[in-house]
Amino acid sequence: xxxxxxxxxxxxxxxxxxxxxxxxxxxxxxxxxxxxxxxxxxxxxxxxxxxxxxxxxxxxxxxxxxxxxxxxxxxxxxxxxxxxxxxxxxxxxxxxxxxxxxxxxxxxxxxxxxxxxxxxxxxxxxxxxxxxxxxxxxxxxxxxxxxxxxxxxxxxxxxxxxxxxxxxxxxxxxxxxxxxxxxxxxxxxxxxxxxxxxxxxxxxxxxxxxxxxxxxxxxxxxxxxxxxxxxxxxxxx
Amino acid sequence: xxxxxxxxxxxxxxxxxxxxxxxxxxxxxxxxxxxxxxxxxxxxxxxxxxxxxxxxxxxxxxxxxxxxxxxxxxxxxxxxxxxxxxxxxxxxxxxxxxxxxxxxxxxxxxxxxxxxxxxxxxxxxxxxxxxxxxxxxxxxxxxxxxxxxxxxxxxxxxxxxxxxxxxxxxxxxxxxxxxxxxxxxxxxxxxxxxxxxxxxxxxxxxxxxxxxxxxxxxxxxxxxxxxxxxxxxxxxx
DNA sequence: CGAGTCATTGATCTGTCTCAATATTAGTGG
DNA sequence: CCACTAATATTGAGACAGATCAATGACTCG
Numbered sequence: 306x307x308x309x310x311x312x313x314x315x316x317x318x319x320x321x322x323x324x325x326x327x328x329x330x331x332x333x334x335x336x337x338x339x340x341x342x343x344x345x346x347x348x349x350x351x352x353x354x355x356x357x358x359x360x361x362x363x364x365x366x367x368x369x370x371x372x373x374x375x376x377x378x379x380x381x382x383x384x385x386x387x388x389x390x391x392x393x394x395x396x397x398x399x400x401x402x403x404x405x406x407x408x409x410x411x412x413x414x415x416x417x418x419x420x421x422x423x424x425x426x427x428x429x430x431x432x433x434x435x436x437x438x439x440x441x442x443x444x445x446x447x448x449x450x451x452x453x454x455x456x457x458x459x460x461x462x463x464x465x466x467x468x469x470x471x472x473x474x475x476x477x478x479x480x481x482x483x484x485x486x487x488x489x490x491x492x493x494x495x496x497x498x499x500x501x502x503x504x505x506x507x508x509x510x511x512x513x514x515x516x517x518x519x520x521x522x523x524x525x526x527x528x529x530x531x532x533x534x535x536x537x538x539x540x541x542x
Numbered sequence: 543x544x545x546x547x548x549x550x551x552x553x554x555x556x557x558x559x560x561x562x563x564x565x566x567x568x569x570x571x572x573x574x575x576x577x578x579x580x581x582x583x584x585x586x587x588x589x590x591x592x593x594x595x596x597x598x599x600x601x602x603x604x605x606x607x608x609x610x611x612x613x614x615x616x617x618x619x620x621x622x623x624x625x626x627x628x629x630x631x632x633x634x635x636x637x638x639x640x641x642x643x644x645x646x647x648x649x650x651x652x653x654x655x656x657x658x659x660x661x662x663x664x665x666x667x668x669x670x671x672x673x674x675x676x677x678x679x680x681x682x683x684x685x686x687x688x689x690x691x692x693x694x695x696x697x698x699x700x701x702x703x704x705x706x707x708x709x710x711x712x713x714x715x716x717x718x719x720x721x722x723x724x725x726x727x728x729x730x731x732x733x734x735x736x737x738x739x740x741x742x743x744x745x746x747x748x749x750x751x752x753x754x755x756x757x758x759x760x761x762x763x764x765x766x767x768x769x770x771x772x773x774x775x776x777x778x779x
Numbered sequence: 780c781g782a783g784t785c786a787t788t789g790a791t792c793t794g795t796c797t798c799a800a801t802a803t804t805a806g807t808g809g
Numbered sequence: 810c811c812a813c814t815a816a817t818a819t820t821g822a823g824a825c826a827g828a829t830c831a832a833t834g835a836c837t838c839g
Binding site: 503 | 784785787
């Protein structure tokens, strides 16, 4: 099962998160179609936008996988999120009208650009769209709250468990297996996201493997014991 | 200099962040005044809203000081932010229509409740308001990105330095001294926010004091050497 | 096949936590 | 105004999770 073979139909595609909030008439849908100003293909490793660039559009991932990150002047980076098909990137650019992070494709991807001014205009006429935008932004705030909790309170083991469960849950919502996944990111990137080092991540994978919780072969991960993985952190959350 | 003696006039008051984005006619301003459905006084230690409560309004802090936090089932809490006059709380409630954190007053405070449905309705007619709301939400996302960076990459010393500089900067923007401040939160709360323990915070204050950077007497902090405080982290950010 | 990137694993080190004792402050009622 | 109590803060000693350093192994791609 691969993550890069999504269909293009709107009803099943990545856009549905933003295009299809409940309560949309087909007339509304037509209006929405005009918002998608362009589609872009982004190759693995390519940067969709970067810090400081002027902000024009939000991007919905149509297919593929991205990371968002910030970098410190000493070269280190902080990964702030991983996004998959159907998810939106670029919200952090609104406040200053400049992008505030780096969005990098972790596999060959396709995105739809949504001109933000147009989106604002359309949302004035479509309350359902307006509400949807607010909810998406609020959801991002809540998501980041969750990571704060993770970085502030959880042990390395717990963090990796939460990370894997979150990934598989999102994949499941997209119709993929919840027990097998192909990691799109390096150990270093996972580590940065979780506030840990590559060594610790690697050791934890080995540990989980030894405990019979996972089967890990490089980027391919199989969850053998879902219950046990959950129990690693579930007493706390 | 105290933080609880803000004037009530709209032009200088806490509301100006949301009420006064650039480009507002006085007719627009009138419409905005109707949005403020109620004012509430919250005593120190009281909870303004808590996780799970149904979300109706955003709150602008008119005077006082709040913390927002989440709690884990084992009793520990993660402080996700400290808010002062003019700042907005409650954005995390939009997505699920339930509040997603606990907002606690750290001193006697006064807030203005903004009914969110009314706000959405008004923003359909006032593009400047609409844009302002989007920017406020985006700013919150960027703010949290900054904390992720802090928790993921900085040492304890650097975290406390960033924390103090951020606080004084915000106080300065409100007309207060940038070198003297009265902490409204406990060491434990600072620790939770920065992903550290009370012991570490206390030790750091002592260390900064010994180094001549700060003068600390319980909750009252004086910054003696701003440059040195900045230099603790500035090479990285 | 070779070079480069990425991952694993061991040995050691260190920053921060934990535990515990003590000091300071704030609040309460007599 | 003072004693009593609870909450908060400081500080030391020791422990430990995760970092760092370094060597090796595995995979990828031209």
